[in-house]
Amino acid sequence: xxxxxxxxxxxxxxxxxxxxxxxxxxxxxxxxxxxxxxxxxxxxxxxxxxxxxxxxxxxxxxxxxxxxxxxxxxxxxxxxxxxxxxxxxxxxxxxxxxxxxxxxxxxxxxxxxxxxxxxxxxxxxxxxxxxxxxxxxxxxxxxxxxxxxxxxxxxxxxxxxxxxxxxxxxxxxxxxxxxxxxxxxxxxxxxxxxxxxxxxxxxxxxxxxxxxxxxxxxxxxxxxxxxxxxxxxxxxxxxxxxxxxxxxxxxxxxxxxxxxxxxxxxxxxxxxxxxxxxxxxxxxxxxxxxxxxxxxxxxxxxxxxxxxxxxxxxxxxxxxxxxxxxxxxxxxxxxxxxxxxxxxxxxxxxxxxxxxxxxxxxxxxxxxxxxxxxxxxxxxxxxxxxxxxxxxxxxxxxxxxxxxxxxxxxxxxxxxxxxxxxxxxxxxxxxxxxxxxxxxxxxxxxxxxxxxxxxxxxxxxxxxxxxxxxxxxxxxxxxxxxxxxxxxxxx
Amino acid sequence: xxxxxxxxxxxxxxxxxxxxxxxxxxxxxxxxxxxxxxxxxxxxxxxxxxxxxxxxxxxxxxxxxxxxxxxxxxxxxxxxxxxxxxxxxxxxxxxxxxxxxxxxxxxxxxxxxxxxxxxx
Numbered sequence: 001x002x003x004x005x006x007x008x009x010x011x012x013x014x015x016x017x018x019x020x021x022x023x024x025x026x027x028x029x030x031x032x033x034x035x036x037x038x039x040x041x042x043x044x045x046x047x048x049x050x051x052x053x054x055x056x057x058x059x060x061x062x063x064x065x066x067x068x069x070x071x072x073x074x075x076x077x078x079x080x081x082x083x084x085x086x087x088x089x090x091x092x093x094x095x096x097x098x099x100x101x102x103x104x105x106x107x108x109x110x111x112x113x114x115x116x117x118x119x120x121x122x123x124x125x126x127x128x129x130x131x132x133x134x135x136x137x138x139x140x141x142x143x144x145x146x147x148x149x150x151x152x153x154x155x156x157x158x159x160x161x162x163x164x165x166x167x168x169x170x171x172x173x174x175x176x177x178x179x180x181x182x183x184x185x186x187x188x189x190x191x192x193x194x195x196x197x198x199x200x201x202x203x204x205x206x207x208x209x210x211x212x213x214x215x216x217x218x219x220x221x222x223x224x225x226x227x228x229x230x231x232x233x234x235x236x237x238x239x240x241x242x243x244x245x246x247x248x249x250x251x252x253x254x255x256x257x258x259x260x261x262x263x264x265x266x267x268x269x270x271x272x273x274x275x276x277x278x279x280x281x282x283x284x285x286x287x288x289x290x291x292x293x294x295x296x297x298x299x300x301x302x303x304x305x306x307x308x309x310x311x312x313x314x315x316x317x318x319x320x321x322x323x324x325x326x327x328x329x330x331x332x333x334x335x336x337x338x339x340x341x342x343x344x345x346x347x348x349x350x351x352x353x354x355x356x357x358x359x360x361x362x363x364x365x366x367x368x369x370x371x372x373x374x375x376x377x378x379x380x381x382x383x384x385x386x387x388x389x390x391x392x393x394x395x396x397x398x399x400x401x402x403x404x405x406x407x408x409x410x411x412x413x414x415x416x417x418x419x420x421x422x423x424x425x426x427x428x429x430x431x432x433x434x435x436x437x438x439x440x441x442x443x444x445x446x447x448x449x450x451x452x453x454x455x456x457x458x459x460x461x462x463x464x465x466x467x468x469x470x471x472x473x474x475x476x477x478x479x480x481x482x483x484x485x486x487x488x489x490x491x
Numbered sequence: 492x493x494x495x496x497x498x499x500x501x502x503x504x505x506x507x508x509x510x511x512x513x514x515x516x517x518x519x520x521x522x523x524x525x526x527x528x529x530x531x532x533x534x535x536x537x538x539x540x541x542x543x544x545x546x547x548x549x550x551x552x553x554x555x556x557x558x559x560x561x562x563x564x565x566x567x568x569x570x571x572x573x574x575x576x577x578x579x580x581x582x583x584x585x586x587x588x589x590x591x592x593x594x595x596x597x598x599x600x601x602x603x604x605x606x607x608x609x610x611x
Contacts, residue, residue, distance in 0.1 A: 133569050140576045147583050156594035160603060163520060163587045170527055170580055171514075177534050177573060184566070185541050 002046075006059040006072040009043045009082065009128055010138075012036050013089075014121035020114045026096075026106075033113045034094040040124065041090040044082035048478070051079045058130070066130065067194035073130030077482035080334070081127045081257045084341050088249040089120045091457045092345070095242050098454060099356035102240035103154045112152065116246065119145035123254045132180050132190045135258065139176065139222065142254070143169045146247060150239040158238035161231075168231040172221030179215030182207050196266050203271055212276070215262055223255035225319055226289030229312045233296075236308035241352030241361070244304060248311050249345035249461075253337045256318050260333070263322065264486035273325045282323035287417055289316030294424035298431065303351055304361045306428055307344065310387060313421065314340050317402060320414070324405045330483035332401030335476045339394035339465060343386035346461035350380040353450030353458055363432065368441030370433075376450050377436050379462045384429035386465050389422050393469040397476055499540045507533035518600040520591060524584040531577045535570045542566035 016036035020029045051057060056075040060066060074082070097104055097112045104112055122142025126135055147169065151162035184190055186207050187198040202208055217228075224232040232252075236244045263272045272278045293313030300306040314336070321333020351361050353376040358365055370377040386393035399418060406414035449455065468475040506529060513526030547562040592598050595606050 133572075137572055137576065140580070144576075144579055144583055147587070151587055151590065156591075157607060159587055159591045159594055160607070163584070163591065166580065166584050166587065167514065167523060167527060170584075171530070173576075174531055174534055178537070181534070181538050181541060181566075 003059075005043050005047055005050075006057060006074055006128055007061065009040055009047065009086075010072075010121055010125045012040050012043075013117045013124065017114045017117040017121065020110050020117060024110050026109050029110045029113050030094060030096060033096075033117060034090075036117060037086065037090040037093040037120070040120070041083075041086040044079065044086040044124075047074050048076075048079035048083050051076055052478070052481070067189050067191035070134055071130040071191060071193075072128050073192070074128060075482075076478065076485050077257070077261070077334070078127050080478050080482050081254065081337070082124060084253060084338055085120065085123050085127065085250045088246065088341055088345050088461070089116075091460050092242060092246050092249075092349075093117070093120070095352075095454065095457055097152065097240050098242040098352045099451070100154070100359050102152050102243075103158070104152055112149070115145045115148045116243075118142070119149065119246070119251075123250050126254050127257055130192050132183065132192060132195065134190075136173065136176050136180060139258075140173050142251065143173060143222070146251060149243040149247070150235045152243065153238040153240055155238050157234065161234035161238045165231045165235045168221055168228075172218045172228075175214045175218030175221065177218075179211045179213070179218060182211035182214065186211065192261070192266055196268070199267065199271075203275075209276075212262075212267055212272070216259065216278075219255055219259045219262065223252055223259060223319075224312060224315055226285050226292060226312065226316060229289070229293075229315070232312060233305055233308040236311060236348075237302060237305040241304065241348055241355050244308070245345045245348035245352065248307070248348055249341040252311070252315055253341050256315075256322075256333070256337055259319075260322060260330070260486060264330075269325050269487065279323045279325065282319055283414070286316045286320035286323060287414070289313060289319070290417070290421045291316075291424070294421055294428065297428040298424065300428075301363050302361055303354075303363055303366065303432055304348070306363075306432065307347055307351065310425070310428060311344060313425070314344065314387070317398065317418075320418075321398075321402055321405065324409055325487070326405055326408060327480070327483055327487060327489065328401050328408055329405030330486060331476065331480040332398055332405055334479035334482055335401060335472075336395075336398035338475045338479065339386070339398050339468060342461050342465040342468065343383050343394060346379060346458055346465060347383040347387070349454065349458040349461060350376050350383060353379075353454045356450050356454055357448050363435055366432065366435050367439035368436070370437035372441075372446065372448050373450060374447075375455055376458065379455075379458045380436070381433060382462050382466060384433065386462075386469070388425045388429060391469075392466070394465040394475070396469060397472055401476070500537070503533050503537045503540065506536070518602075520588045520598040520600065521585070523600075524581060524588065527584065528577065528581060531573070531580075535573055535577075538566040538570050538573070 013036050016032055020032055023029050051074055059072040061070040096109055119142045122138045125138030129135055147162050147166045150165055151159050186202045187195055189195050221228045290313050293309050297306045297309035317336050318333050321329045355361055386395040389395040389399040403415045403418055510526045510529030514523050517523055542563040544562045547560045550561040550564045588598050595603055
């Protein structure tokens with residue numbers, strides 16, 4: 001049984017999705033979704049423990065051995081990302097679409113669970129597979145489910161946001177497909193490890209350059225690297241709040257994993273950063289993302305859109321960590337993947353709590369909400385401090401590694417940039433806090449806390465982000481092992 | 492290998508650019524989906540072109556036929572999956588277009604922008 005864990009990781013949510021459509025009754029579907037998410041989280045934790053103890057696991061799908069068959073490969077990095085995705089899904093899935101903020105009539109909720117399970121299965125598949133074409137298929141499964149989920153928002157703008165997301169996402173996915181075609185044409189293999197071994201012979205060919213260009217641009221579109229982020233703010237702002245939480249915490253994170261996998265495992269640091277000099281492109285783009293995202297966030301009048309632009313900014317930190325191509329830089333990027341998933345997931349859930357009560361995520365309607373919903377806003381403040389990177393929160397840990405990487409690389413100006421951008425985060429978080437606590441709502445103040453079914457998961461994520469701000473063994477510790485593995489130093 | 496020998500790739504690039512152009516230049520959402528389709532189909536043709544071996548036959552093992560040159564079947568199989576992905580994308584895209592039409596009464600991008608601006 002235990003040798004089949006890698007495939008069960010993907011198959012359980014994948015099969016539970018159509019099962020949810022057959023079951024239909026909401027209570028039963030909710031239980032099924034929770035069981036699937038919990039099982040998949042348990043499996044990913046078991047995989048991580050086993051990988052840390054005994055090294056990478058290779059699972060030949062259907063008994064066909066690599067490089068001909070499809071291989072599922074679990075190493076420290078993929079197990080780490082699997083835990084993030086399935087952990088967040090286990091917290092979010094039982095919620096369903098939440099109350100308010102979505103356009104689903106009751107009685108149709110099983111469709112929501114099915115789409116969310118499919119998205120989860122796709123994201124887990126991208127992470128676990130060791131086959132390049134499988135990556136494309138799973139990427140498109142998760143993207144298709146995400147388009148549907150975004151389109152479920154209650155505002156009609158959600159439909160347009162979903163359409164834009166679909167167009168941009170499909171261009172990204174098709175670029176990935178072209179890149180895979182070029183790489184296959186030159187090497188005759190689709191297995192990631194096999195590809196990495198055969199690449200040095202054909203590395204100097206311009207076809208390989210085209211393959212890398214298409215793959216990296218395609219994945220960057222899905223990751224929303226500045227300036228390819230245009231689809232993200234509207235998609236996160238108009239999707240149902242629980243969906244925003246799920247996508248912000250998982251979808252871009254898996255795209256980041258994929259980029260790191262392609263750059264470090266397949267193409268190699270020497271080629272990407274040495275020969276091509278990707279760092280020269282990625283440094284300015286990351287900084288531009290960090291500042292443009294934060295500046296745009298400051299101007300927003302809707303809390304969800306504010307958080308969405310903040311995500312653009314935080315993705316900048318992720319790619320910044322990658323572009324150092326050093327141990328501490330990559331550790332910073334990977335641990336930020338983990339920390340930001342918890343923090344932003346928790347923040348979007350806090351918005352879901354408010355939307356469930358007051359029906360609005362407009363900043364104007366948030367006046368005095370700190371007194372009406374003290375627990376929800378306390379979670380928002382804790383999450384906001386995490387975005388800023390205040391010591392004691394998870395955000396501090398990631399910024400610590402990034403600043404350290406900047407200083408190690410002898411680029412003090414980048415370290416200053418990271419600190420300056422944190423001040424911008426203070427501004428946009430403060431705007432929400434000021435409105436919520438210090439503005440007069442101009443109406444009666446009655447305590448109306450969000451239902452525990454929403455507030456509980458919010459505090460699970462926010463509480464985890466505070467926990468991992470202090471105890472970093474399972475976040476930064478594992479991230480640094482994964483970074484060392486990617487860079488080929490240490491185990 | 493000459494430029495002329497690569498004519499199929501030039502045709503594929505041309506088709507791809509037509510698709511991208513339609514996608515970017517047309518305001519109509521349904522036409523955008525058609526552009527997206529052309530774009531995807533060009534990639535499918537690209538894979539099939541890559542798989543072709545000059546003088547190659549179908550990859551079927553025949554007893555006593557000896558060594559035969561055959562075209563690479565793998566890209567064809569991959570493209571079966573890509574076609575399924577493309578069909579699903581078209582379905583979801585058109586489904587969204589139908590919902591947009593029901594919510595806004597139009598599928599023209601400029602008209603939708605105007606409606607969104609009028610409705611704060």
